[in-house]
Amino acid sequence: MDVKFQDTQANNTKQLNSSKQPSHSKRSKTFSVAEAVVKILEDMGVQYAFGVSGGAIAPVWAALHQSSIQVLHFRHEAGAAFAAIEAYFASDRPVVVFTTTGPGITNALTGLLAARWEGAKVIFVSASTSAPQRGRWACQETSTYTMPSAGIFTSGQIFHYATTLESSDELPEVSRRLALGLGQPEGFVAHISIPTNIQTSSLKTSLPRVTLSHGVVTATxxxxxxxxxxxxxxxxxxxxxxxxxxxxxxxxxxxxxxxxxxxxxxxxxxxxxxxxxxxxxxxxxxxxxxxxxxxxxxxxxxxxxxxxxxxxxxxxxxxxxxxxxxxxxxxxxxxxxxxxxxxxxxxxxxxxxxxxxxxxxxxxxxxxxxxxxxxLPKPVHNVVHPSRADRVLPNILMSVIQQLIVEGSDALVMAEGGNSFAWAINLLQFVKPGRFRASTGFAAMGHTVTGVVGAAIARQGKAVAIVGDGAMLMLNEVNTAVKYQAPAVWIVLNDGRYNMCEQGMTCLGFNAVDAAIPQADFVKIAQGMGANGICVQKEYDIQAALKKAMASPDPFVVDVLIEPTRLAPIGSRLDSLIWQGATNY
Known part of the structure; x- marks a missing residue:
């Protein structure tokens, strides 16, 4: 990998989508640190930057807009981070997440921890408070006076590499460390925190040409x-x-x-x-x-x-x-x-x-x-013929998803934490790699309902998220998908409860629990954010609804009213919890 810094200002062609706003900042005669950092990211193969803006990160945000990197403005920092994970796996290129100070950073941490667990390559660029204002209660102050440094701003369990850039003189070392991390075969999650005044400071040093040759680890x-x-x-x-x-x-x-x-x-x-x-x-x-x-x-x-x-x-x-x-x-x-x-x-x-x-x-x-x-024993997939019940059986829904989406398209299929995990893992069958994604390690709710946007954008094709109503209400980026016309589809298992929690607690012997959710109308919610949607109440309507969703060029939500009493295949998880002592029996 070659990492070098040179003035290509005259030759660069902006590759921005139509929704991007032109930068109104006046371009300096010399490169700023913000522009230098963005150029480094370009040279390292970054194509996408997902995040939420703010005053403290404004110089970097403006520099990103002036680069070849496609900038997508999300509704929540965690959603941006989850989307970055899935964009990485869809494109095999490192993805940038950017946030402002304070809550911008802490909001992103769940997604960044998931990136570490998943083995993704994500570079987190955030702002921090300028040195003269530290300790004086600056707005959203981000410094050792107000936030823990260990783990967030230092290398450790969250980030493989983390540093606060206090001077442009540190850029060559930052560049070298990023190149080393991105060149390794496993995942790499980095955090570059840049004080606001440093972002706008002039570059005082040239960046060396770094040529790295990485051998692949193999057995003797x-x-x-x-x-x-x-x-x-x-x-x-x-x-x-x-x-x-x-x-x-x-x-x-x-x-x-x-x-x-x-x-x-x-x-x-x-x-x-x-x-x-x-x-x-x-x-x-x-x-x-x-x-x-x-x-x-x-x-x-x-x-x-x-x-x-x-x-x-x-x-x-x-x-x-x-x-x-x-x-x-x-x-x-x-x-x-x-x-x-x-x-x-x-x-x-x-x-x-x-x-x-x-x-x-x-x-x-x-x-x-x-x-x-x-x-050899073979997996058994129980097939139940459609009925005229008022609610859809989850296994019937999975059968139609298998036929129309898994076998009938090349779409990426993703499953959200909860019962959606269990039904998809147990009943869907894939015959090619790269068609299925689930985060079963960190397993954060909200990963798939937002990650599907990053996947759809990076693969430039359909990505389908099988999610629960709880996750869909917790965190989604439907509005972001509308803005950037991401061909994402959400299939919502709407049973009016955190059903994995309810079913699991009952099986563990804890009956006095409340996991109910007031029934949400996800079609109205989708339409209110500019997307299309359709509600499925009967099993005979599934096929037509999924065909409509897959044919739509726009983001699409399929709200499926699920029969809540059908127990998901989560028995092995319950056995593990019982073995660990989580039982009332």
């Missing part, structure tokens, strides 16, 4: 040979996670050459085709009973774990998922293997998953596959 030939030896000891299974999304072709080849059973994490849906005869199901939250049956009836000697942390939502640390002789765990992050099951023998390998699997394939020639697929 000796490690690959040892892995082959372990896998050849007896039948093995492959556990596919989101971190293996770049190795779909190689994983399928390995499975078919060896006859290995394949399972996937909730985020890993579609990396290995879910209709493949060797696929035994999704593990963890919303997962399939067929996986547990396979592990109980045909327990493999080893499990080859590819690109998943095996965290609670993927494994629930279930002892049934432990193979006879341990795990072979491959991940780009050396801290991950062995963490979920610390007492179980694990052969840990730090490597890019694709390169590792390619290495294995040299030892498993064509035609070696075992004829085991017929005996």
């Amino acid at each position: 030939e000796e490690t690959i040979a040892k892995s082959v030896q372990l896998l050849c000891e007896g039948p093995f299974a492959i556990w596919v996670g989101f971190g293996a999304r770049g190795a779909a072709k190689e994983i399928r080849q390995l499975a078919e050459r060896t006859g290995a059973a394949v399972m996937c994490s909730p985020r890993g849906k579609g990396i290995f085709p879910e209709n493949h005869p060797q696929f035994v199901g999704v593990t963890g939250f919303g997962g399939h009973e067929s996986v547990l049956r396979y592990m109980q009836e045909q327990r493999p000697w080893h499990i080859l774990v590819l690109g998943t942390r095996l965290g609670e939502f993927t494994s629930f640390w279930n002892p049934v998922m432990i193979p006879r002789r341990g795990f072979l765990h491959i991940d780009i992050d050396p801290k991950i293997p062995g963490t979920a099951y610390p007492s179980i023998e694990t052969f840990a390998v730090q490597s890019d998953v694709r390169l590792f699997v390619k290495g294995l394939l040299r030892y498993f020639p064509q035609g070696l596959g075992l004829s085991t697929a017929r005996s």
Whole structure:
């Protein structure tokens, strides 16, 4: 990656959408720090900047508008951050989030924590109070007098790299650190805080040309040979996670050459085709009973774990998922293997998953596959014929989504935290990678209802969010989608309650709870914000409504009145909570 600073003012072509407002700030003869920072971001491949403006960040905001970066002004900072995560995964390019001082920063933190958990590449640019005004109760003062410094303005658990830019002399080091972080294979979340007076100060130093060459982490030939030896000891299974999304072709080849059973994490849906005869199901939250049956009836000697942390939502640390002789765990992050099951023998390998699997394939020639697929358990998807009930059964809705959206389009499908997670993970089937997204780690409500906007914009095509009414009321960016004509679709499971909470509490033995929500009319809400919408009250109306939504060039909300009594497939989550002590029995 080359990172350099040069005056391309005369040659730059503004690539701004029609909704952008021209900057009224007078351009200085020399570059300001704000302009220099934006130029660095351009050179690092940033195409989008999402955020909410404010007086303290005005110079950076104006500089962004004068650049080739497309600037989208959101309604809430958390929404901007969630959208940035999904724009990154849709485009594979780093995305900027910008906010003003004080609450602008704290509002964004939930989304930025989610970015860290998800492994996205996001650069957070915020304002801070100028030095002469610190400690004097400036408006939304952002300094060590009023806000905690550790974690927000320093590198740590939120940000891989964080700094406050106090002088233009620090720009070369900031540039170098950003380039290093963005060049690494795993995620990278950075925070550059710039005092308002520094943003407008003149650049006092030239930025050096930084040429970085990043080698991909891979296992040695000796490690690959040892892995082959372990896998050849007896039948093995492959556990596919989101971190293996770049190795779909190689994983399928390995499975078919060896006859290995394949399972996937909730985020890993579609990396290995879910209709493949060797696929035994999704593990963890919303997962399939067929996986547990396979592990109980045909327990493999080893499990080859590819690109998943095996965290609670993927494994629930279930002892049934432990193979006879341990795990072979491959991940780009050396801290991950062995963490979920610390007492179980694990052969840990730090490597890019694709390169590792390619290495294995040299030892498993064509035609070696075992004829085991017929005996493997398969996921069961219960099909219920439509009825004339006044409410829609969730599994019927998922069946039509499968037919019209998953199989009938190339749209990205996303699932929001809550029962939407469970229904989508359990009932939807994907046969290609990159078609499904869910945040099952940090799992913040509001991630998908706002992230769908970033995904639709970055992929320049349809993105569909399956969400609950609680999440839709908590945080959405429908109005932002209207402004920038993002082809986003929201399918709202409207049951008038936080139903995962209500159902879960009842199953745990806590009956005296109130999770009800006054029934909202999301069609009127959508229309009030400039979007289109349609209400679905009966199952026979689902197909026509979804066809209309997918054909619409504008943002579209489908308000589906869901039967609330149908229990979502969340049993494994409840078992985990009971095991952790969250029960009244």
